[in-house]
Amino acid sequence: MAVGVLCAVQGTAESILVQAMEGSGGRLSVTRRCADLTELLAAAEAGLGTLAVVSVDLDQLDRESVDLLHRAGVRIVGVADPARPWLAERLTSFGADLVVDAPGDEADASDVVRDALRVLDAAVHDRTRELPVQSPGALGAPAAPGAGPGPASERGSVVAVWGPTGAPGRTTVAVNVAAELAAGAPTLLVDADTYGGCVAQVVGMLDEAPGLAAAARAAGQGTLDVTTLARLSPTIAPDLRVLSGISRADRWPELPSSSLEPVWSVARSLARWTVVDCGFCLEQDEILSYDTRAPRRNAATVSALEAADLVLVVGSGDPVGIQRLVRGLGELTDQGLGSSRVVLVNRVRASVAGPRPAEAVARALARYAGVTDAILVPEDRPALDTALLEARTLREVVPGSPARRALAAVAARVESTLSSGALVG
Ligand SMILES: Nc1ncnc2c1ncn2[C@@H]1O[C@H](COP(=O)(O)OP(=O)(O)O)[C@@H](O)[C@H]1O
Ligand SMILES: [Mg+2]
Structure with missing residues (x-):
């Protein structure tokens, strides 16, 4: 059965990604294209998908929303603008499962799909570990530079x-x-x-x-x-x-x-x-x-x-x-x-x-x-x-x-x- 994908990606990358996911040999299926964070969280809570693909600069996306998605059983793949690497780092520190550069063409997009499938496979194989209740990033390392845990x-x-x-x-x-x-x-x-x-x-x-x-x-x-x-x-x-x-x-x-x-x-x-x-x-x-x-x-x-x-x-x-x-x-x-x-x-x-x-x-x-x-x-x-x-x-x-x-x-x-x-x- 295809994994339901909630897509909240902005800009040109969105349509390329949606196409690539729909062409993933039936493994991924976009169940909701979300205009904003509220719609994404609502769809996650309604159980409409188990993978969220989101722009790292989605308005109001914060540690709590990553935590909420995880608690709803949804894995998170961030899509980042390579020109603004700090946003990618920020989403990683919030506990996103993977952050990738926004695809520029179809080949890039199928790489993203392949990586997203790996995240899902890891989640399935790792049965001993439940979905994190708290985002992994929240458990140890604070996000900002200079605040990293010392020895x-x-x-x-x-x-x-x-x-x-x-x-x-x-x-x-x-x-x-x-x-x-x-x-x-x-x-x-x-x-x-x-x-x-x-x-x-x-x-x-x-x-x-x-x-x-x-x-x-x-x-x-x-x-x-x-x-x-x-x-x-x-x-x-x-x-x-x-x-x-x-x-x-x-x-x-x-x-x-x-x-x-x-x-x-x-x-x-x-x-x-x-x-x-x-x-x-x-x-x-x-x-x-x-x-x-x-x-x-x-x-x-x-x-x-x-x-x-x-x-x-x-x-x-x-x-x-x-x-x-x-x-x-x-x-x-x-x-x-x-x-x-x-x-x-x-x-x-x-x-x-x-x-x-x-x-x-x-x-x-x-x-x-x-x-x-x-x-x-x-x-x-x-x-x-x-x-x-x-x-x-x-x-x-x-x-x-x-x-x-x-x-x-x-x-x-x-x-x-x-x-x-x-x-x-
Ligand atoms: N050892 C003590 N002897 C006398 N009064 C105390 C003592 N410890 C606390 N109090 C008083 O008890 C009241 C409640 O204390 P407080 O520390 O505010 O309790 P809590 O934080 O558990 O609600 C305060 O008026 C405080 O001054
Ligand atoms: Mg008190």
């Missing part, structure tokens, strides 16, 4: 801070652990909470910085490099940069996971430590997920957790908080996330956990979650209030406070876990 030893680590619903203190932990890590090496603090991100406010950033949404946009267009990411993340203390979150909760569709993966990758080149404050929710909406184009509100959190070398899991030290933490740990495991994790119980206090709160919490965690090495952070309202009021970190304003000492110990655990390379599961 593994020079790449920074990503630490995601996650915790269940109920405001257990994810932001408090992310901000203060980042501040501690920054005392030793360049650190980037990222607000990826799509429900109520407030890192910028907590650290006293007055200007509305474009932050993570702008970085994701640049990544989607293939222009995110270390310099751009640095420009988007102002320095608020020596060696501490902040990539602020979306300023309004309804802007979450601006953070698709396909654009965030390159952000984490470039962040590893910018900073030794990237600390990501995540949202609480891991649910992937089943109904929405039928629609491969629907953005997902939890994509930012899930993408950070997937990228993370270590996850700090934060729970609250009261009975409800512990129960949510135990469930949250199970949820992470079920979704295959956070295999390297450090568990933290925050706001530990006698008034709700009994006269020996630390022992009670440790016992409950060992019994219900099998966690025996959690770090406990005491309730410390005066210290947190001082920091909030001044919009500074604990390290800066109340260095001797109990909460700061405990959070410094968390940072030390992060350093020792990731610096020695001895990851514990």
Whole structure:
């Protein structure tokens, strides 16, 4: 049976290519000639073809659209203008399966058909590998020059801070652990909470910085490099940069996971430590997920957790908080996330956990979650209030406070876990 081809090629190459494909001995059949990207994506989702042949300069063609085509089970062959090689490189970096020069005549066009058939054959023979969920280009190498991954030893680590619903203190932990890590090496603090991100406010950033949404946009267009990411993340203390979150909760569709993966990758080149404050929710909406184009509100959190070398899991030290933490740990495991994790119980206090709160919490965690090495952070309202009021970190304003000492110990655990390379599961 002929493979259905969706053709979105502009200019004179289009008719030459269509002819060549129709003359391919019945192996390829053009099922739709698309005028623009919208039509191409719609045809792909309707299952009208398994190969897309597209001009590399098709309007709005970006990393996300390549990702969407792949998820719809469509392979992508880009057709490039040899005079503008950077467009070909860009589409390759987005994860296109093949990019060829636009054919000038019939002979060139049959070469293109032959190469496209090879791509399809490779896909069929390679049965062990499913169609990529993310574009291959998004997984490792950022697109722009200068942002290429360095040797593994020079790449920074990503630490995601996650915790269940109920405001257990994810932001408090992310901000203060980042501040501690920054005392030793360049650190980037990222607000990826799509429900109520407030890192910028907590650290006293007055200007509305474009932050993570702008970085994701640049990544989607293939222009995110270390310099751009640095420009988007102002320095608020020596060696501490902040990539602020979306300023309004309804802007979450601006953070698709396909654009965030390159952000984490470039962040590893910018900073030794990237600390990501995540949202609480891991649910992937089943109904929405039928629609491969629907953005997902939890994509930012899930993408950070997937990228993370270590996850700090934060729970609250009261009975409800512990129960949510135990469930949250199970949820992470079920979704295959956070295999390297450090568990933290925050706001530990006698008034709700009994006269020996630390022992009670440790016992409950060992019994219900099998966690025996959690770090406990005491309730410390005066210290947190001082920091909030001044919009500074604990390290800066109340260095001797109990909460700061405990959070410094968390940072030390992060350093020792990731610096020695001895990851514990
Ligand atoms: N150890 C602590 N002692 C006292 N208050 C805390 C502590 N940790 C966090 N808080 C307070 O709890 C509230 C919620 O913390 P936050 O970090 O914003 O939670 P989340 O990011 O999980 O929603 C904030 O008012 C914060 O100051
Ligand atoms: Mg928060």
